[in-house]
Amino acid sequence: MSNKTDISVNVNGREYTRHVSPRVSLADFIRHDLGLTGTHVGCEHGVCGACVVKLDGKIVRSCLTLAVQTDGHAIETIEGLSESGEISDMQEIFHKRNALQCGYCTPGILLTAAELLEKTATPDREEIREFLSGNLCRCTGYEAIIDAVEETARERQDGK
Amino acid sequence: MKPYDFSYTRATSLSHLYDLFDEYGDGLKILAGGQSLITTLNMRLSSPEMLVDINDLSEISSISLTDNIVSVGALVRHAEIQESNDIKQHVPLLKLAIEHVAHAAIRNRGTHGGSIAFADPAAEIPACVLALNATLVLASREGERRIAGSDFFKDLYDTELRENEIIVAIEYPIAKKNTVSAFREFTRRKGDFATAGLALNGELDGKVLQSLSLVFFGVANTPVLARQVADLIVGEPITPSLIEKAQNELANEIEVIGDLYSSEEMKLHLSKHFLKQALEELQV
Amino acid sequence: MNLDGDYLLAATRQEVWDKLNDTEVLKECIPGCEMLDEISANSYLATIRAKVGPVNAKFKSEINLRDVNEPESYVLSVKSKGGAAGMGEGLARVKLSEQENSTKLDYSVEFKVQGKLAQIGSRLIMNVIKKLSNEFFSRFVGYFPAMPDSAEASE
Numbered sequence: 001m002s003n004k005t006d007i008s009v010n011v012n013g014r015e016y017t018r019h020v021s022p023r024v025s026l027a028d029f030i031r032h033d034l035g036l037t038g039t040h041v042g043c044e045h046g047v048c049g050a051c052v053v054k055l056d057g058k059i060v061r062s063c064l065t066l067a068v069q070t071d072g073h074a075i076e077t078i079e080g081l082s083e084s085g086e087i088s089d090m091q092e093i094f095h096k097r098n099a100l101q102c103g104y105c106t107p108g109i110l111l112t113a114a115e116l117l118e119k120t121a122t123p124d125r126e127e128i129r130e131f132l133s134g135n136l137c138r139c140t141g142y143e144a145i146i147d148a149v150e151e152t153a154r155e156r157q158d159g160k
Numbered sequence: 161m162k163p164y165d166f167s168y169t170r171a172t173s174l175s176h177l178y179d180l181f182d183e184y185g186d187g188l189k190i191l192a193g194g195q196s197l198i199t200t201l202n203m204r205l206s207s208p209e210m211l212v213d214i215n216d217l218s219e220i221s222s223i224s225l226t227d228n229i230v231s232v233g234a235l236v237r238h239a240e241i242q243e244s245n246d247i248k249q250h251v252p253l254l255k256l257a258i259e260h261v262a263h264a265a266i267r268n269r270g271t272h273g274g275s276i277a278f279a280d281p282a283a284e285i286p287a288c289v290l291a292l293n294a295t296l297v298l299a300s301r302e303g304e305r306r307i308a309g310s311d312f313f314k315d316l317y318d319t320e321l322r323e324n325e326i327i328v329a330i331e332y333p334i335a336k337k338n339t340v341s342a343f344r345e346f347t348r349r350k351g352d353f354a355t356a357g358l359a360l361n362g363e364l365d366g367k368v369l370q371s372l373s374l375v376f377f378g379v380a381n382t383p384v385l386a387r388q389v390a391d392l393i394v395g396e397p398i399t400p401s402l403i404e405k406a407q408n409e410l411a412n413e414i415e416v417i418g419d420l421y422s423s424e425e426m427k428l429h430l431s432k433h434f435l436k437q438a439l440e441e442l443q444v
Numbered sequence: 445m446n447l448d449g450d451y452l453l454a455a456t457r458q459e460v461w462d463k464l465n466d467t468e469v470l471k472e473c474i475p476g477c478e479m480l481d482e483i484s485a486n487s488y489l490a491t492i493r494a495k496v497g498p499v500n501a502k503f504k505s506e507i508n509l510r511d512v513n514e515p516e517s518y519v520l521s522v523k524s525k526g527g528a529a530g531m532g533e534g535l536a537r538v539k540l541s542e543q544e545n546s547t548k549l550d551y552s553v554e555f556k557v558q559g560k561l562a563q564i565g566s567r568l569i570m571n572v573i574k575k576l577s578n579e580f581f582s583r584f585v586g587y588f589p590a591m592p593d594s595a596e597a598s599e
Contacts, residue, residue, distance in 0.1 A: 003167045022168035022211065025202070045199040045560065046266060058239070058268040064198045065269065068168050069191075069213055112264060133350035134263025200498040203560060207501050278498065282567065316571050317497025353567060381571050417574065420557075420566040 007071035011036070012080030022068045026060075027051040029067035030077055038078035038107050042136070049135030052108035053077050059115045078107035087114050090152040099148035101139035109135045113149045122153050163201035170213045174220075174326070177212060178301040181324040184210045190326060191215075192235060192274035195266050220273070220328045223247065229295075229331045234273025238262070241272060250334045253292060253341035253361045257284040260343070263351045273327040276312075279319045282353035282378035284345070286313060289330065290383050291359040291375040296320075297329040304328070313382040340364045342438035345378070346430050348421065354378035355422045356430035360438045362390075367397045367443065374435070379416045379427045388413045389435070398443050406439070407432040447553040447574055451581060453588045457540050457547045461515035463587050464538065470507075473583040474522075475576050478502070486512060492524060496572050516540055530559020534573065536580075546591060553577050 008017045011034060018033050030039045030053065042048035044063045051062040054076035081087050087110055093099070100106045109132060116123055116131040123131070128149045129142075137145060168191075171177040180188060187209030191197060200206040214220075214235065221235035223244055230250045232241070241247050241258045248255045261267055261275075261284050275285040276296065289296070289309040296307050298321060312320050321327065335341075345357030356379050362372035372390040377383040389409045396402050410432055418424040453460050463469045467488070471480040476493040483489050486509035493502050503524040510519040517539040525531050534555040541548045555573050557566065 003165070005168070021165070023163045023165055023201070025198075028162075043560075044202050045563075046195060047563075049263070049265065052265050055269075059265040060269045061195070061265050063202065064195050064266075066168070066191075066194070066198065066211075069194075069215065115264065130350070131264055134265055196498055205499045205501050205561075280497075281571070316568070316575060381575075417571050419568065419570045420562075 005068060005071075007068055009067075009070050009072075010074040012076055012083070018067075020067045022066060024067045025063050026053065026055075026065040026067050026070055026075070027062035029070075030062060030075070033067075036077050036079050038082075040104055040107060042104070047134075047136070048105070049108040049112065050105050052111045052135070054081075054111060054115075059111055078110060081111065081114065089155060090114065090117075090148070093148045093151050093155070094145075097144050097148045097151065099140060099144040105135055105137045105139075109137065109145060113145075113152070116149070117153055117156070122157055123149075125150060163198075164204055164207040166201075166208050167210045168213065169210065170216055172216065174217065174299060174328070175301075177214065177217075177326060178324065180210065180212050181301070186323055188212055190277075192277075193237065193270035195262070195270040195274075196278050196280070197274075214326070225250065225334075228334050230334060231297075232272050232330045232332065234271060234276075234327045234329060236272045238267035238270045238272070238275075239264070242267060251292065251332045252335055252339070253343060253359060254285075254288050254332065256341055256343035257288050257359060260284050260345055260347075260354075260357075261351075266351075272330060276330065277319065277321055277327050279313055279317050279382070280353060281313075281316060281380060281382050282355075282357075284343075284354070284357070284359070284377070287357065287359040287375045287377040287383040290385055291361045291373045292332050293373065294333075295331040296327055297331065298322075298325045299328045300325040306331075310385060316381040336363060338363045338365055338370070340369075340442050342441050344434035344438055346434075356427045356434070358431065358434035358438055359383075362394075362442075364442060369394050369396075369398070369442070376410075376414055376431050376434075379414060379431060381417065384414050386410060386413050393439070398439050403436050403439050407435055410435055447570075447577055448551065449577075449581070450548055450550045451585050452543065452591050453547045453549055453585060454545070454591050455547055455588045457542050458515050460540055460547045460549060460588070463584070464518070464540075465509075469584070469587060473580050474507075475579040480507070486510070490522075492522075494524075496575070530557060530561035532557045532561060532569075536577070549581075551577070551581065 004019050004021050006019055027041050030036050039053055040050035042050035046061050046064045052059050053062045056073050112132055112135055125146055128146050189208035189211050191211045191213045220233040222233050223236055223246055224231045225246050230246055238261050275283055279286055294309045296312055298305050307320050340362050342360040345354040347354055357377045359375045363370045372394050374386040374390050375383050389406050392409055393406050416424045416427045471477050477490055478493055479491040481489050488507040490505045490507050491502050492505050505522055505524040508521045512518045520536045523533045537552045539550045
């Protein structure tokens, strides 16, 4: 069956046009077609959060979104957020506080935490926990991650 | 992991969707938020011939308020429900429930109508549809029909929705001054489908409930309206002995089905516990 | 996890046994069974279409009859591979006993799921198995005349 279609997607500010099969997930498209491997693939059924990207400014699971669905839309991945520098403070604090070990879950967690801090400038620990509840980390035990998000929020407030 | 191959089309209007219904019959699947559907595709547990993406149908993607109903378009995302002031003010039960639906990234994508059409017996939104006796607006080429929430859920994943029909809106009656709501659920992990849960909606005058809907979910093939238990409570002052009577009646009225992790006994225990907690909350 | 029940059938034990061993009858009774080929004595390959809610797919399945004790009991095992998702296995123990003018069929179903199927399926597998078992046995009961009083014994 040849049902491939052309899609044009803006990823991290750059326009890409690619010929894709409808069954390709956004996660596989980003990794294999665009070579942006910062988006990770874990469970592939929406549980682990490793594949989180931004679609039109909001975080989504790229394993539960099809690449064809994003035709005409804008995607931001961890590469985009890293290069723009908008989360560099959080990345530094994650590093400092050992909020990552193997790093597999980290891109998804950073994107999710970034959205939380956009919505709520100074979330309490419970709110951080709740917002990150859809991101699994098998290394850190989460406490360091919550510490890091909390500190990022605090520093951003102090910096104002 | 790759799904089986399928074709993909974006519906440009409802009537375009009806054309596709005619063309593909039961080989067609509607793709709304896709948060459950794409999981089953990824696991090759489902192999539709044609996936019709309805995400461009802006006519069914907003919340509107009239004198006595809040109408939620089928494509409204869970996150929009969570952030809506109209929902918070006029459909408080839904606001309580939405906090328990999955996770932020899934709430940004998952849709209100999708959750109802999917009809998972352990999901929060179908339970609210039943507890609030919302009216579902179903549309097809033949026109629209309205069906009461209490008539919609038939059996495990089986609803009144026909093959050539789509849910376009869900109409919730506006809460009155004396409307009270409570929501409880137990999950193995935050954001999971419920092991057992309760959605309560009623009207409270002083210490006496004038009307009451109790919906238990995660315990059977559909969300279950416990009518007898509610009848027992309505019109009576809420006292510890009434709560105990209601708990005992609950064990008689609903037939609980266990699962691999949680036995019938556990689910019934949780249901009784939630009933007590929710009624006690109303007393305060 | 187990699921038990029984049915009273208006037939002799031998008649019920023969139906339980008839490939055509099994094919008709197994919900969604699209093909059933005997590959050796008491061993079959089947294609089963499972259609429950979001699940709608064909599964290649192995069906085996074990511990065959004619005309009294056997164990029917159905092993299905669920694509990339894992596998499921169901065992139905069936026992026939002679009653006055009828035969009592006792059944007990056990099942397990493995792989990702277990992660997403464990929650509802009980409901599904119950539904499928009821479908199987209610179709099977249809092969016999109705019982004079009630067609079905208490579950």
